[in-house]
Amino acid sequence: MRIGELARRTGVTTRALRYYEEQNLLTAERSASGQRHYAETAVDRIHLIRQLYAAGLSSKTIAELTPCVIDGKATPELLQRLATERDHLDRHIADLAQTRDRLDSVIDGASSNMQTGAPCPRDASA
Amino acid sequence: MRIGELARRTGVTTRALRYYEEQNLLTAERSASGQRHYAETAVDRIHLIRQLYAAGLSSKTIAELTPCVIDGKATPELLQRLATERDHLDRHIADLAQTRDRLDSVIDGASSNMQTGAPCPRDASA
DNA sequence: GTAAAACTTGACGTTGACGTCAAAGGCAAA
DNA sequence: TTTGCCTTTGACGTCAACGTCAAGTTTTAC
Known part of the structure; x- marks a missing residue:
């Protein structure tokens, strides 16, 4: 398939796909022209790339790790890199969960304040 | 306390603190000079700001939501915003967890390949 | 055969969250 | 009082991940 179809099927722009190639995240065959x-x-490769981007990895990191992820093979150093990234991600998830819980309690507090008619700093007229 | 001490105690640079003030995330008293x-x-406020940044919120969003988070009071619209952000965050966490699991299985696969002596594309000499 | 759509490379623009000087004034210790 | 760090505003720099033309070529549709 050509770049336009790949873009449609993955939901990323053609610009992004060329950028991924430039960053060595992706390769493509070339026609005579x-x-x-x-x-x-x-x-699938694009989805993996997007997933790793969403995990906070940079294109440089992804470029270093993807041959390993694709092939399921790695040097001890790459394996160590992967484990490190996994731990970072795990920590990040825990932090986000904490933030979510904090938002939850804020929402609860604000809701009950509203039900009891507590005044709001943005609308103190009532 | 002055800006340098706040920076040391929170681990963020003075530049960032001034930037937060510029973005209306933070206010400060001023001495005569x-x-x-x-x-x-x-x-605590800085830690909250960092936490919300880590959750993927922009300075604009944080500026809109923090009075609510600080005071525990909100208009219905703000409450809706909070709930929306919470849902985004929840979804994000789920996506990250999936990515982490994928990394885990990659690490497992790569480890077993190494133990069985499978060759690596980065080090095919052995 | 021709027009529209898709593709190419190249290059400059954008955005957010700061980094990094620069030039000036402020403040505590000796 | 002078030394030396701290702070001020202002303004330009940075970096990643693309967006957005531009100008030309290729493929597809009729």
Whole structure:
């Protein structure tokens, strides 16, 4: 498939796909005229890339780790990198959960204040 | 306390603290000569701000929500905003957990490959 | 065969959260 | 009083992950 179809099927722009290639996150065959052609596996690859981006990894980190993730093979150093990233992610998730809980308690507090008719700093007229 | 001490005690730079003030996330008393002076509560406030940043909120969003979080009071609209952000956060956490699990299985796969002596693309010499 | 759509590279623009000087004034210790 | 760190505002720099033209080529549709 060509770049437009891959973009449609993954929901990322063609600009982003070319950027990923530039960052060595993605490779493509080229037709005689120079157009990119992708295999079906590229769709999953893009999803993986997006997932790692969402996990807070940089393109540089992703570029270093993806051969390992794709092939399931790694040097001890890469394996260590992966474990480190996993731990960072785990910590991050825990922090976010704490933030969510804090938001929850804020929402609870604000709701009960509203039910008891407590005044609001943004609307102290009533 | 002055800005330097607040920076040391919170681990954020003075530049960031001034930036937070510029974005209306933080206020400070001013001495006659114009220097900023902060109350003890500022330390917690900074931690809250950092926490919300880590949750993926923008300075604009934080500026809109923090009076509510600080005071525990809100208009219905603010409450709705909070609930929306909470849901986004919840979804984000779930996505990250999925990514973490994927990393876990990658690490497992790579580890077993190594134990069985499977070759690595980065070190195919052995 | 031709027009529209898709593709190419190249290059400059954008945004958020600061970093990094610079030039000036403020403040506590010796 | 002078030394030396602290603080002030202002303004330009940075970095990642793209957005957005531009100008030209290729493929597709009729």
